[in-house]
Amino acid sequence: MSRGSSGLSEQTYFVLAALLDGPLHGHAIIKRVVDLSQGRITLAVGTLYGALDRLAANGVIVVEREEVVNGRKRRYFRISDEGGQLVRAEAERMQQAASVVTRRALGATFG
Amino acid sequence: MTELERRYRWLLRAYPPGYRADYEDELLDVLLATAGPGQARPPLREVRALLVGGIKARVIAAAQGPAWMDGLHLTVTVLSVLQLGVLIPYAGTIPLWVALSALALLAVLRGRMWAALPLVAATGLKVVGVTYGEPWLDGTLLPVFPDRLWQAPALYGTGGPIAPSISYLVLFFCLAVLAIRGRPSRRRSWWWLLALPLVAGADPAWLDIAEGTSSSITRVGLEAALLAGAAYAGHLTGDARWAVAAGVCLVPATAVLAENVELASRQGVAHAALLILLTATAAAVPFRARRRILL
Numbered sequence: 001m002s003r004g005s006s007g008l009s010e011q012t013y014f015v016l017a018a019l020l021d022g023p024l025h026g027h028a029i030i031k032r033v034v035d036l037s038q039g040r041i042t043l044a045v046g047t048l049y050g051a052l053d054r055l056a057a058n059g060v061i062v063v064e065r066e067e068v069v070n071g072r073k074r075r076y077f078r079i080s081d082e083g084g085q086l087v088r089a090e091a092e093r094m095q096q097a098a099s100v101v102t103r104r105a106l107g108a109t110f111g
Numbered sequence: 112m113t114e115l116e117r118r119y120r121w122l123l124r125a126y127p128p129g130y131r132a133d134y135e136d137e138l139l140d141v142l143l144a145t146a147g148p149g150q151a152r153p154p155l156r157e158v159r160a161l162l163v164g165g166i167k168a169r170v171i172a173a174a175q176g177p178a179w180m181d182g183l184h185l186t187v188t189v190l191s192v193l194q195l196g197v198l199i200p201y202a203g204t205i206p207l208w209v210a211l212s213a214l215a216l217l218a219v220l221r222g223r224m225w226a227a228l229p230l231v232a233a234t235g236l237k238v239v240g241v242t243y244g245e246p247w248l249d250g251t252l253l254p255v256f257p258d259r260l261w262q263a264p265a266l267y268g269t270g271g272p273i274a275p276s277i278s279y280l281v282l283f284f285c286l287a288v289l290a291i292r293g294r295p296s297r298r299r300s301w302w303w304l305l306a307l308p309l310v311a312g313a314d315p316a317w318l319d320i321a322e323g324t325s326s327s328i329t330r331v332g333l334e335a336a337l338l339a340g341a342a343y344a345g346h347l348t349g350d351a352r353w354a355v356a357a358g359v360c361l362v363p364a365t366a367v368l369a370e371n372v373e374l375a376s377r378q379g380v381a382h383a384a385l386l387i388l389l390t391a392t393a394a395a396v397p398f399r400a401r402r403r404i405l406l
Contacts, residue, residue, distance in 0.1 A: 026141040045142050046160030049134070050167055072136040 008090050012051050014041055016060070016087040019079040023064040026052070029077070052077060060086060114151045116143060124159060125165025125295030127172040174350040176297070182284045182355025184222070184296045188283035188303055189337075190282040190358050191216040191227075194234070196310030200261035205251060208237050220303060222296035224289040233285060235289060242272035271370045286361065310335050331382060338389035345397035354394040361390045 008016070011033075018024060018032035029052075030043050043051075053063045060083035064076045079087070112120075119142045123135050142157070153161075195212045202209040215230035233248070240247030241255060254265035267275055289296055309329050341353035368375060368383045375383075 006129060026137065027144045030141070030145060044157045044160030045145060046162075046164035048141075048159065049138055050160075050164040053168070053171075068141070072140045073134075074137060074140065 008086065011041060011043060011047065012055065013090055015043070015048070015051055015055070016079055017085055019061060020084070020087070023076040023078040024077050025067075025074045032053060055083070060085075086095060115146055117154065118151075118153055119143070119161075122153060123165070124160045125162050125169075127165075127169045129172060130168045132223055136359050141221055145306040154178060170344045172346050174348040174352065177406060178350050178352040179355060180289065180292060180296070182300070182352035183359070184219075185352060185356035186359040187219050187224075187227070187282055187285045187289065188299050189218045190278065190285075190363070191231075192306050192308070193283070193302060194238075194278065196307055198234075198238075198266070199307070199311040200257040200263050201255050201266050205237075205266075206236055207249070219286075219303065220299045224286050228283070228290055231279065231283050235276075235283060238267065238278050238279060239272060242267045243277050257376050269366065269371075272371045274363060274366040277366040281359065281362055296298050306333065331385075334386060335389060338386070338393055341393040342389065342396050345393055346399075349397050351394075351397045354397055357390045357393040361386060 012035055014033045015029060017036055018029050026045070026048060030045070030048060033041055033043055052061065056063065056077070059080055061077045061079050064078040067074045067076070070086060116139065119139055120135075123131060123138060126135070142153075191212075195209070195216050197214050198205070198209045212234045215227045215234060218224070218227035218230065237248050237251075241251070244253055246253055254268055256265050257263040285331065310333065338357055341357045345351065345354045364386055365383065366377050368379070
């Protein structure tokens with residue numbers, strides 16, 4: 001998977017984007033990523049939890065709280081301030097990269 | 112328990128026990144929530160993700176504690192396996208020394224460095240005696256021929272005495288460092304014993320890669336897999352313990368080539384170059400991974 005200059009993979013970018021609106025648990029993150037990517041990215045559970053562990057170990061996300069549902073533990077993850085800065089910087093980088101092409105296309109249309 | 116849950120629980124065994132105790136139910140909850148109605152088998156992409164995730168979690172769990180000391184413990188584990196492997200075909204002729212070597216390996220796996228030290232010292236002295244043609248410590252008839260099942264030269268009958276001496280000295284020195292630092296070492300997995308049949312009878316000095324025998328191919332494959340695994344683990348964690356083990360184990364491996372350089376085939380030199388390249392990669396990767404957090 002290609003990585004941006006920040007080292008974020010596309011999957012990780014969408015996981016962080018999913019958490020921008022508030023804390024979510026694992027299954028909710030998977031569903032939110034499907035929505036945000038318009039069905040393009042469906043995370044496998046093993047992949048998601050590997051990413052969540054890595055992001056939590058690096059302080060990019062934190063465990064907001066734990067609940068027990070049907071006798072099973074469920075963690076809710078929240079994006080940290082550092083994580084918010086990281087994902088916004090990546091968004092700006094991609095926007096700038098996209099504009100290199102889209103400006104040219106617009107120039108060809110109107111010029 | 113449904114068939115799907117039973118299969119997922121089996122797959123989750125790829126994760127280390129501590130991780131499973133904390134998060135198995137949580138992962139299972141999400142896995143079952145994402146399953147389609149009536150689904151009995153996990154999809155292939157989920158199987159792959161769980162196996163890869165489990166291996167990564169195990170590597171991360173292994174990168175705990177002081178890297179240098181654990182790297183040295185890995186080193187003595189690898190060298191003990193190799194040295195017992197060399198002796199196995201001669202078990203019928205020198206059972207005492209093979210038994211002492213096996214006990215040394217068990218002590219190393221259990222983290223008992225003080226117990227392993229005299230065993231390695233005694234076995235090493237005997238082996239060095241054999242390489243010099245001297246029946247030290249007991250009246251072993253030299254040369255020591257293999258048991259009938261094995262098609263191998265006499266024990267240390269090819270190659271010189273320097274490489275085996277260096278190998279035992281490196282092992283003894285690392286054991287001494289681990290023993291005198293005072294703190295107990297962790298226990299190593301019994302899975303290490305599975306490497307024994309793969310390296311049995313493979314004295315590196317008569318490892319003739321040019322002939323392409325199954326034992327030489329197995330050994331080269333095992334070395335490459337272990338070193339590639341060390342590089343991957345260093346890449347994932349930024350931890351140097353696997354690099355330490357790879358680097359120290361390269362010393363006796365290089366000594367074999369240096370001592371037998373006149374007899375080395377082109378393939379033998381290529382094999383040594385491969386070992387050096389993979390070890391250098393394993394050594395460099397953790398420092399690069401530390402500079403750039405992998406997200």
